[in-house]
Amino acid sequence: MKVVLQNxxxxxxxxxxxxxxxxxxxxxxxxxxxxxxLIGLLGPSGCGKSTTLYMISGLQKPxxxxxxxxxxxxxxxPTESRxxxxxxxxxxxxxxxxxxxxxxxxxxxxxxxxxxxxxEMLERAYAAAKLVQIEDLMDRKPGEMSGGQQQRVAIxxxxxxxxRVLLLDEPxxxxxxxxxxxxxxxxxxxxxxxxxxTIFVTHDQEEAMSISDMIVVMKLGxxxxxxxxxxxxxxxxxxxxxxFLGTPPINVFDGTVKDGKLxxxxxxxxxxxxxxDQEVTVGIRPEGFVLDENGPLSCKLSSVEVMGRDVSxxxxxxxxxxxxxxxxxxxxxxxxxxxEYVRYTLKAHKVFIFNKENEExxxx
Numbered sequence: 001m002k003v004v005l006q007n008x009x010x011x012x013x014x015x016x017x018x019x020x021x022x023x024x025x026x027x028x029x030x031x032x033x034x035x036x037x038l039i040g041l042l043g044p045s046g047c048g049k050s051t052t053l054y055m056i057s058g059l060q061k062p063x064x065x066x067x068x069x070x071x072x073x074x075x076x077x078p079t080e081s082r083x084x085x086x087x088x089x090x091x092x093x094x095x096x097x098x099x100x101x102x103x104x105x106x107x108x109x110x111x112x113x114x115x116x117x118x119x120e121m122l123e124r125a126y127a128a129a130k131l132v133q134i135e136d137l138m139d140r141k142p143g144e145m146s147g148g149q150q151q152r153v154a155i156x157x158x159x160x161x162x163x164r165v166l167l168l169d170e171p172x173x174x175x176x177x178x179x180x181x182x183x184x185x186x187x188x189x190x191x192x193x194x195x196x197x198t199i200f201v202t203h204d205q206e207e208a209m210s211i212s213d214m215i216v217v218m219k220l221g222x223x224x225x226x227x228x229x230x231x232x233x234x235x236x237x238x239x240x241x242x243x244f245l246g247t248p249p250i251n252v253f254d255g256t257v258k259d260g261k262l263x264x265x266x267x268x269x270x271x272x273x274x275x276x277d278q279e280v281t282v283g284i285r286p287e288g289f290v291l292d293e294n295g296p297l298s299c300k301l302s303s304v305e306v307m308g309r310d311v312s313x314x315x316x317x318x319x320x321x322x323x324x325x326x327x328x329x330x331x332x333x334x335x336x337x338x339x340e341y342v343r344y345t346l347k348a349h350k351v352f353i354f355n356k357e358n359e360e361x362x363x364x
Contacts, residue, residue: 040208085158288350289327
């Protein structure tokens, strides 16, 4: 099911009635979510991603704009009439019910022509449980299960109605690191097997990049960039996107462009033909450094961390806007930790230049 958002806007009244300043949670969001794709809504707390999800679900009414499922305008439809499956961060399971009863609950509440025979409801419930691999736990109650198992129950309950659209609101936030990895892989598997258009809200960029077909990066209610995860990582449109994506985070420096060369401090580190002379902000991905004793960029060496296949070099540079400069190099490279300074050549495609004032990307 294709989902189309047209100029979607949500404005909340101010909590301070005297100040009277409204809060724009989502600002003029237009996007077409292709049929059968998994889309990650990504951004820091307060960026509007959950509000967008709640408007798509019908739990919140837009201040402006339209929402279409396929060719159907669902903007004014109540949640129960939209054909959505919702999975929340806190699972929202009924603790006094068994797994089977929790999964059956949405079907048992269907009315009129949508009502189905009990045998069909049971068949649907067991099919959903099998899909999320909890068919052997149907007689347990939520309190007898792990967090990961409870999250699977919540997903099964959302899928049992065979929704047109599956909506996941930070579904992995309450799980430990190992379970998060396992459950996100399961979500991707389930989405591919069902082919249901899925919208996944998270503040964790690694989660979004690992399982999404496309990601939408948001900031303060405004969409910053939309694209395939690797494309957004490799070609950020502005400094916010560059800083938000990537682990370890991008290294940021004060820089200057003069006579077609990019300077960090007094060192000319890269040719940037066609860029006008100006003060700039420079972003360098951790993997964008090449260890080179004759390289143009020098940093004061702090420590060397061996991580198996990679080596993380922690250093400092007076022009750095981060507390430290972190570069990731292949473990085959030997680093002399006794040296005071380390020098680098830079990979041009891993270096980004941004306008000092508006933080937009400057291409070279």
